[in-house]
Amino acid sequence: MTRHGDILDWLKTDYQLGTGHARAIAHVILHGPEFEVRHTTGPHRDASGVLELDGKRRPE
Template identity: 50%
Template sequence: MSFQAYLDAAEKKTGKTPAALLAEAGERGYDATTKAGVVLDWLKADYGLGRGHGMALYYVLKNGTGISDKHVGGTGAHRDESATLRLDGIAHR
């Protein structure tokens, strides 16, 4: 599954865009200094998200929307279309 696919799947499961989930994280006081386990516990308890989906959201919380060019283009299940992740929701593409 690509990085973007994890974010899209989290949106489908929660009904909230990645941007909305990250805004909610900010409202809770979570930021780049927050430990992953805290964020994962919240996402699991409130939204039933598993580790993979939670870690994708945590990555963006900690590092922003840029990802390595390593997985952009090419072939395979883990390839992304862009080195910039979309947070505005599936409907905006």
């Protein structure tokens, strides 16, 4: 089984992604686009609970 850390290392090394972006993609690879909403305020807040993979921001 592929581990989360292995995916992070691969994305950061081969694609020069930052940690946050690599973590988001690793989560999708291992668990799909749904996630638990943890941020309640701030710039990273996303109350939808689904990672958008098309690169477009949804209207608020």
